[in-house]
Amino acid sequence: MPTVETPVESMVTAFRERCRASGLALTHQRELIYRAIVSSKHHPSPELIFDEVRRQTPSISLATVYKNIHTFLEAGLLREVSPHHGSLRLEANLAEHHHLVCTRCKAIVDLDESELEPIHLSRKLRAGYRILRYTVEFQGLCPACTDALKTT
Amino acid sequence: MPTVETPVESMVTAFRERCRASGLALTHQRELIYRAIVSSKHHPSPELIFDEVRRQTPSISLATVYKNIHTFLEAGLLREVSPHHGSLRLEANLAEHHHLVCTRCKAIVDLDESELEPIHLSRKLRAGYRILRYTVEFQGLCPACTDALKTT
DNA sequence: TTCGTAAAGGAGAATCATTCTCCAACTATG
DNA sequence: CATAGTTGGAGAATGATTCTCCTTTACGAA
Ligand SMILES: [Mn+2]
Ligand SMILES: [Mn+2]
Ligand SMILES: [Zn+2]
Ligand SMILES: [Zn+2]
Numbered sequence: 001m002p003t004v005e006t007p008v009e010s011m012v013t014a015f016r017e018r019c020r021a022s023g024l025a026l027t028h029q030r031e032l033i034y035r036a037i038v039s040s041k042h043h044p045s046p047e048l049i050f051d052e053v054r055r056q057t058p059s060i061s062l063a064t065v066y067k068n069i070h071t072f073l074e075a076g077l078l079r080e081v082s083p084h085h086g087s088l089r090l091e092a093n094l095a096e097h098h099h100l101v102c103t104r105c106k107a108i109v110d111l112d113e114s115e116l117e118p119i120h121l122s123r124k125l126r127a128g129y130r131i132l133r134y135t136v137e138f139q140g141l142c143p144a145c146t147d148a149l150k151t152t
Numbered sequence: 153m154p155t156v157e158t159p160v161e162s163m164v165t166a167f168r169e170r171c172r173a174s175g176l177a178l179t180h181q182r183e184l185i186y187r188a189i190v191s192s193k194h195h196p197s198p199e200l201i202f203d204e205v206r207r208q209t210p211s212i213s214l215a216t217v218y219k220n221i222h223t224f225l226e227a228g229l230l231r232e233v234s235p236h237h238g239s240l241r242l243e244a245n246l247a248e249h250h251h252l253v254c255t256r257c258k259a260i261v262d263l264d265e266s267e268l269e270p271i272h273l274s275r276k277l278r279a280g281y282r283i284l285r286y287t288v289e290f291q292g293l294c295p296a297c298t299d300a301l302k303t304t
Numbered sequence: 305t306t307c308g309t310a311a312a313g314g315a316g317a318a319t320c321a322t323t324c325t326c327c328a329a330c331t332a333t334g
Numbered sequence: 335c336a337t338a339g340t341t342g343g344a345g346a347a348t349g350a351t352t353c354t355c356c357t358t359t360a361c362g363a364a
Contacts, residue, residue: 045241046322088198109193129294139285212313
């Protein structure tokens with residue numbers, strides 16, 4: 001009978017191909033790191049990924065985890081959950097509103113609900129969860145960054 | 153003729169009242185910090201707020217800025233732009249999807265578009281911006297944290 | 305107004321996340 | 335298997351945030 005690949009295995013297979021296509025060496029560490037992320041349902045942090053891969057290969061370095069995360073992000077193999085993690089960003093606008101986030105310069109501008117087409121979302125999601133609010137994050141490039149990338 | 157308060161001034165007035173109501177001392181530094189945030193259109197970081205308030209009161213300490221930001225967040229006078237800033241969070245799921253974020257334990261779970269009522273958004277927003285994608289972030293409490301808060 | 309006390313501020317050390325440097329080990333290729 | 339170019343490991347360096355400890359301030363009571 002034919003072997004059925006699990007979703008994780010098929011993603012790891014695709015990962016190997018994409019590494020080869022991008023000229024990235026297929027190291028033991030890289031596969032462990034990718035596998036740890038793709039196997040996790042919890043949007044792990046670098047530290048968590050490190051703890052996980054260390055169980056398989058105790059000699060791995062945290063710097064290797066960070067370096068490969070960035071390599072994979074650049075290659076489009078991974079995605080950051082938030083376009084503006086880094087340092088704390090604050091606001092005093094307590095009204096419900098949304099955000100435009102420039103992925104290049106990290107500028108965040110407000111978008112009042114009235115500036116959008118109507119949004120229809122059900123808040124009755126996932127029994128057991130208590131949803132308090134939602135915001136829509138639009139990711140893209142601000143005018144200045146759009147120009148800067150054109151000129152380059 | 154009656155003085156018309158600017159939006160910033162009226163928010164500072166409300167701020168003073170809410171401090172009094174919450175038993176928070178009205179210090180010079182607190183008002184400067186709040187005023188810097190409410191005057192900014194750019195969702196500032198603690199460091200930026202520090203640079204701003206330092207222009208008025210050069211002796212202020214960065215620790216004071218951080219302490220008051222947390223005080224104001226707890227009092228509901230400010231809001232964090234992202235419920236999960238802090239450390240980098242990653243995922244290998246490249247399909248368009250949304251997130252449920254527990255504001256207490258910071259767990260993030262995926263929400264496929266099929267799990268929601270249909271979303272209708274215009275992507276033709278803010279001329280000059282190049283919108284690449286959007287995600288909806290639902291903030292609330294996961295089942296475990298809902299229980300934990302009930303019991304407490 | 306003046307005082308006393310609790311709350312808050314300042315300075316710098318400590319901690320945590322992330323990046324860098326430099327050298328050793330490994331992968332890919334012929 | 336030899337070689338060249340990548341990549342990995344260890345720990346120092348950097349940046350963000352928190353903590354400690356002591357001084358100063360706000361504010362209610364006198
Ligand atoms: Mn905003
Ligand atoms: Mn996700
Ligand atoms: Zn930009
Ligand atoms: Zn939770």
